[in-house]
Amino acid sequence: MTIYAAVFRIGGRTPVMSVPLDPRMTDQMRDVRRDLHAHPELSGAEFRTTTLVADRLAAAGLAPTVLPGGTGLVCDLTPAGAAPGERPVTALRADLDALPLPDVKDVPYRSTVPDACHACGHDLHTAVLLGAGLVLAELRDTGALPRPVRLVFQPAEEAMWGARAAIEAGALDGVGRAVALHADPRLDVGRVGLRAGAITGAADFVLVRLTGPGGHTARPHLTADLVHALGVVATQTPALLARRFDPRAGLRLVWGRVAAGSAANAIPSGGELAGTVRCLDTATWDAAPDLLTGIVVALAEQHGVTAEVEVTRGVPPCVNDADVVDDLRVALTTEFGVDAVVATEQSLGGEDFAWFTRSVPGALVRLGTRGPGAPATDLHTSTFDVDEGALEVGIRTLVAVATAPVGEGA
Incomplete structure (x- = not known):
């Protein structure tokens, strides 16, 4: 196919045509x-x-x-x-x-x-x-x-x-x-x-599983209030993680799914958070999973529940x-x-x-x-x-x- 010039106008002006196109x-x-x-x-x-x-x-x-x-x-x-x-x-x-x-x-x-x-x-x-x-x-x-x-x-x-x-x-x-x-x-x-x-940005998937003994909502003092712990982890982890890195790294942890319990009067024994971690800096991407895991585990321990964190690497x-x-x-x-x-x-x-x-x-x-x-x-x-x-x-x-x-x- 012979390559012929075709005029294409940009912003009201004709650009240079060094590669004409049929x-x-x-x-x-x-x-x-x-x-x-x-x-x-x-x-x-x-x-x-x-x-x-x-x-x-x-x-x-x-x-x-x-x-x-x-x-x-x-x-x-x-x-x-x-x-x-x-x-x-x-x-x-x-x-x-x-x-x-x-x-x-x-x-x-x-x-x-x-x-x-x-x-x-x-x-x-x-x-x-x-x-x-x-x-x-x-x-x-x-x-x-x-x-x-x-x-x-x-x-x-x-x-x-x-x-x-x-x-x-x-x-x-x-x-x-x-x-x-x-x-x-x-x-x-x-x-x-x-x-x-x-x-x-980098894009990784995060899954957090919290586990506790469960119990009656009338007696949260006798068990671990897992839903409250899940809320604390969900709201505090993004801010705590971001503060461990240079703001110019653009790190963002955002949750897309929260799940726990099936009855209004029962404290569940398990719950999950799922979301993504994104950032613009390679060194931050390399370090974020370990810091994220440490923050979640520490917050969970403060509320008497255990935490399991899975970070699935996506792209840098x-x-x-x-x-x-x-x-x-x-x-x-x-x-x-x-x-x-x-x-x-x-x-x-x-x-x-x-x-x-x-x-x-x-x-x-x-x-x-x-x-x-x-x-x-x-x-x-x-x-x-x-x-x-x-x-x-x-x-x-x-x-x-x-x-x-x-x-x-x-």
Whole structure:
């Protein structure tokens, strides 16, 4: 496919067009995105999605390799004449999985799978990376690809094990840097958001079980008042934990479930709290589980009950490398113009691309998906959708990232 220029206007001005894009490519990837949206697959079950992507890449003369387990794949593009390891490999990553939510939108591509929905933009991410891969394949065939590139289509981001599985399977072997895009419904289409340092937070799951002898509510002095103890642990632990760390770490413990008892006049013998711990600092993430456990155990002991704490590790903070961000800023400003590249905020939401940036220098880039005048619909909701103008911007972003000079950031 010949790559033709397509004018895309941002903020009323025409940006620089260093990577012209055939309008047919955008149309094809729109169809891919809608197909994926209509046929979402949950974490670890992305078989149809993997096959669709692999077939498209193979048809372009590429050789994708499906990851162990049959979901997710990697695909290398190497310039003609390049020796192995001659130049740093850039990995471009997209996630494939959907969420276990109903799709309530009234659109032609509404999910056909009950209680499964692309409510986080992974269908967009996949279509963007596929489109970028096809453009890069043509650049390779014409001798215009400057360095090796690896496409990583990763499963199970929402389940928070997909990135580690891909890395264990060799997805980052030989890679010098890694870049991913994520849909941002608060950012207008045509804009991309950059930030050095932590951009998303660590996310761990916490389960606290309290146990006591139980008894009659008429005689709490003869037993341990477990519900009161549960309330103390629930209300005091977040504040006590936060005060053990630098406020700039952004640590937050928030409970999502409290359960105890079944009768109004019986003090129960057991109760549970479940929630999440999030933070923006890697050292804080490393230290938080032990401190959290100590605080809960001490509070429980003061009220005559015992505590068991389970912390299930999710993901660390996603920390963008400053040098990579500098290079991206130069590349994307050249591609789209100064007005299109904006500073983006930190989020305490978890993102398993953090395992990539923990392994190699990298950056998560925010891709604007809000259409003109449209309200912002939050991620992980059954009404979430994107303005498909983001497809062209996303493809051009990844092509620019893969082809721009490395190490020339300001």
